[in-house]
Amino acid sequence: xxxxxxxxxxxxxxxxxxxxxxxxxxxxxxxxxxxxxxxxxxxxxxxxxxxxxxxxxxxxxxxxxxxxxxxxxxxxxxxxxxxxxxxxxxxxxxxxxxxxxxxxxxxxxxxxxxxxxxxxxxxxxxxxxxxxxxxxxxxxxxxxxxxxxxxxxxxxxxxxxxxxx
Numbered sequence: 013x014x015x016x017x018x019x020x021x022x023x024x025x026x027x028x029x030x031x032x033x034x035x036x037x038x039x040x041x042x043x044x045x046x047x048x049x050x051x052x053x054x055x056x057x058x059x060x061x062x063x064x065x066x067x068x069x070x071x072x073x074x075x076x077x078x079x080x081x082x083x084x085x086x087x088x089x090x091x092x093x094x095x096x097x098x099x100x101x102x103x104x105x106x107x108x109x110x111x112x113x114x115x116x117x118x119x120x121x122x123x124x125x126x127x128x129x130x131x132x133x134x135x136x137x138x139x140x141x142x143x144x145x146x147x148x149x150x151x152x153x154x155x156x157x158x159x160x161x162x163x164x165x166x167x168x169x170x171x172x173x174x175x176x177x
Contacts, residue, residue: 035073042069 024032031039045065049058077085 031073038069038073042066042073045069 024034027033028036042065046062049061049065052058053061071082072086075082
């Protein structure tokens, strides 16, 4: 059985011409606030306020910050200013743990000397993931050479020149 999976579910529908409902509300809210400011205050007071309100409405309706809506940036800034900030750093505890971990790793490495190149666990999970994906990709593609096979494991590529096939 085949099922149709909806695509582009994060794209909002255009309801009011080229505007989504949220964009329409932001633009109309900004226009209404600008009109009220123009009617209530004299022009020399209302002009800067109208420009500020119009700019905020345009930013809310049409701009994004780091791929997220501008309203999320305003919300995060608001809560950042309100909430307390307490940063603690305890270097002594961290260094003692890492020193103990390194000692254990060295002792294990001396007891079991591996015959194949296997990267040690490091702080960089991205490096480990890239290494494993590279190996699996080369095995699946069948481009691993005989000299790279060591005990059923393919040795990693170290330079770009070695990567060319």
